[in-house]
Amino acid sequence: YYGLVSYWTGFLKANYTSEFMASKMTSLLGNKDKLLIVIDDTRKHGIEVLAPDVNESNHDFTVIGKGDKPPIRFGLQAIKGIGEGPVNAIIEARNEGGKFISLHDFCERVPIRGCNKSCIETLIKSGAFDTIQTNRRALLDGLEHAISAAQAEQADALSGQVNMFAEEPSEAGRPKATGNLPNVDDAPSAQKLAWEKEYVGLYISDHPLNPLSDYLEANAVPLGKISESGGFGDGARLTIGGMATKVQKRVDKNGRSWAIFQIEDLTGSMEVLAFAKTFEKCGDCITEDAKLLVTGRLSADTRGGPPRGGEEEGEEGVRFKIMADSIEIISNKDAEKATAQAADRPPV
Template structure:
């Protein structure tokens, strides 16, 4: 399954379906981790788990991952300080650090809030130490100046503001394309399974059928018709894919302010895959 997910890592819809399949197979897909992930998706040894590949994180290129793996060949990282000492800042830059923190790859070394708050200090520490090592002033695995002093260290300060679980899930969605550590719809699994069809099954094959779907509102676009009435195009997402629901004026009048991003909806309506001339298209909407 890890190989299939690697081949589909640029196809978020396919990945979402494969993650659902993993769940049905009793397998868990985990966030990337600097001590366990590789370039591609990989099975965790002796466990029914798959680790997200670090190269699948937006802002983290293959060269950065290869540098992390090179340093990890010498032994697993024991702290964010150890990582900063051993991984070149010329290969793993601020953008890569930030993306890896936000997607949970450093969760073993501190909270995402604290690591982001201290990121500038971490990078300054790493850059200074590595420059001194290149000039011969510092041995990265020894003392300063030939052995009499102590190695510099990082003291992580507590972030004054803690990021919420919702904010952290949105980072995962932005940088991985999917929610990994949790999903806003986790509490609705049984409800949706009993009362709706999954969004990935909404295709032109069921054109004209009356169905019930459910999911999280991700986008909302309202327009004013020629008659002056309001209608909306609502982007909906579940754990298998996404779709669009057209809310016509009469229903829009009833729903109005209740239509907003991040609301969970259950919707019943007819599926249409035809254009205004009645020709069958490639996409289906409700």
């Protein structure tokens, strides 16, 4: 039986790669670390993973279009705070009237009781309106007016009133007016990425570590490989690299400072412990969002209990963390040097 399942799995991944990966991503919505690994694997197969989109996304991850390697679109329910109700309302309006062409069109056609202001703000911040308007700040600042205009239009329609200056009704799915948005500067790229991380759980449109990808490939073990337990065991000494998050600085019983934080790369994340001896040498490096290279020993924790979402039944609940011996900041100069060396290497 297991041999047959393995054959089917291999066949589907080889011949229907996009569909296979989309299904796997949907199954891992509750396990961000494993989802990151699958997204990274998907991109290595040459398949683009697209941000959520009110005009294309469904509930789950969906293959868009046809071809050899069609892209995969994020599902709307993968966004934090967006449940089944708002997604149903969006899809119903889209099926009835076609794609949305503006924020005002969206607010006019999707009932506010089905998708309230808070949900729309979340959709904007996560990038789900980017194919309509890339300026997320303008969308957020103009949302209140768009909702008010839509409610007034709906009230007029219910009462049978007709505005003598209204535009002629157009084809299905087209609004009577596209509406105007405030003329404001867009949110900075760093803010957009922070919103994506908050609401989608990972970076979609870009990643702060992309400029360091060549450096990390040359100098660090990808965290995804460690999470997969690919030949790494308790006590293994290695170097990892990435961005520090969730930094907590503490004091031990002897009054010495130490730190615990997460290190994230393009494939996953891992907990790092920098005890007093290491912290004394490297503590100044450990700040939120710092790009770090960490060398130390793996510590395996098998007390993880039952498998998390997306893990197979019977999988060992091993969680790795690293006990840091040394920590250093990855400089822009080192990153640029690694990028130049990668560009000079002949293709394989």
